Amino acid sequence: MKKRRMFFFGVILFVLTGCQPSAFGGESIIEWVDFIKLQGIEYNGIYSGVLADEHDIGEKIGTVNFRVADNVTNANYKIKDGDAAFHEKGTEIFQVKDQPHLIAVKDAHAINGYQVYFSRDDLDYQWHFKDMPIEKVKLIEIYQSVPAEKDTLIAKLTKSEDVNTFLQLLVESEENPNFQPNSEKGDPLFYEMVFYTEDPIAYKFTMQFDGNTYYWYPWDTSILSDEIQLFMNGN
Template sequence: MKKWSMLIFISILLVVSGCRPSAFGGQVVIDWVDFIHIDGKEYDGIHSGVLADESFVGDKVGTVKFKVADNVKNTSYKIRDGDAAFHEKGTEIFQIKDHPHLIAVKNDRAINGYRVYFSRDNDIEYHWNFKDMPIEKVERIEIYQTDPPAGNIMISKLTKDEDVNSFLQLLVNSEENPNFQPNRGNADPIFYEMIFYTDEPIAYKYYMQFDGETYFWSPWDTSIISNEIQMFIDRN
């Protein structure tokens, strides 16, 4: 059973997660996945990855022609070339160098300035889950605190091998506890984003939370992280 902390992310795995009648006038509201359709291919947003560096961005391959969110109310609408779920008309689309199944668009609120997408064409599988991450190739780790008004704020960067390895080991050794309920006595848990850089153009991104007593995350089911991880938080 997935915990509440994963529910805010899981809807992006669906093309259209659902349609529901509005309380006003009975109109249908469509919840769109974050996608871009270009050159006959549909690209889905990579929810557990970010662009590793702007140097991986290649040539412009097109622009968004139509934003479907807020504009399409018909559930039988057929996606067309140039459509995007959430990007405005005119948004430029770029290829990731040497990776034809990856594209990117500029996004000021995204870590490293771009939102990245991948195509499932040719049976390419999504491989940015924690179990797929090549731990031995992680070169550095960045930790951001998620602050909705201000965006993501970097609070720590780990570059020394011993720090990187120790941090990774704490995650590997986290104890699965699907029945865990965070302490909400004083406030909502603090959200963190952990970014893991390898030699790939997409860095791996996972979420961690702290409820004032316990650090936890959801590589699949909710898992409890040792409070030793505190030594790596807010080191800047």
């Protein structure tokens, strides 16, 4: 099982390996980075973060004019203002309050209702686990992911003792990049862990359970203690 990751190295798009241009117009199969371009600025999706509170949404600052995914097959296409990788025409774009380099769009399937984006020209990506100020985490939510549906909240940790214990289990997880999940019981269960600090963007990381082992990806695959099960089905 290959681990999926997204990287932001200033690449707007790339052509899949082995894909050849067509003899009838140079069409290619393109995999797009999740982006929005607005007012000359390119914003990339924050894949390990969610909006902490919908009250942090500010004024509307634009609208998507064109969805490039499934509509553009020319690898030389130059993105322009109003273009978005995956959002449909008419999608409203909002400023995040007091955060000039962050924007958001409504998403019914996203935790807390919005997808958030950062200006890659003004900010480095800063939502990895190593970037998270653990001492500032006050609330942890755990969601079970269901394909094509909104994630279901299964646990909320509010007591400082529970929050600290859960964080310690993550910190003490054992890195094992060669781990292979057990597939005898089918596909693993997917969970999203959301960590709230005082910032408008909460950190979000994926955890999986293959029927025997809980594991996650702070960077390389890491195995979690069975004690994590104690937090999976209660408030």
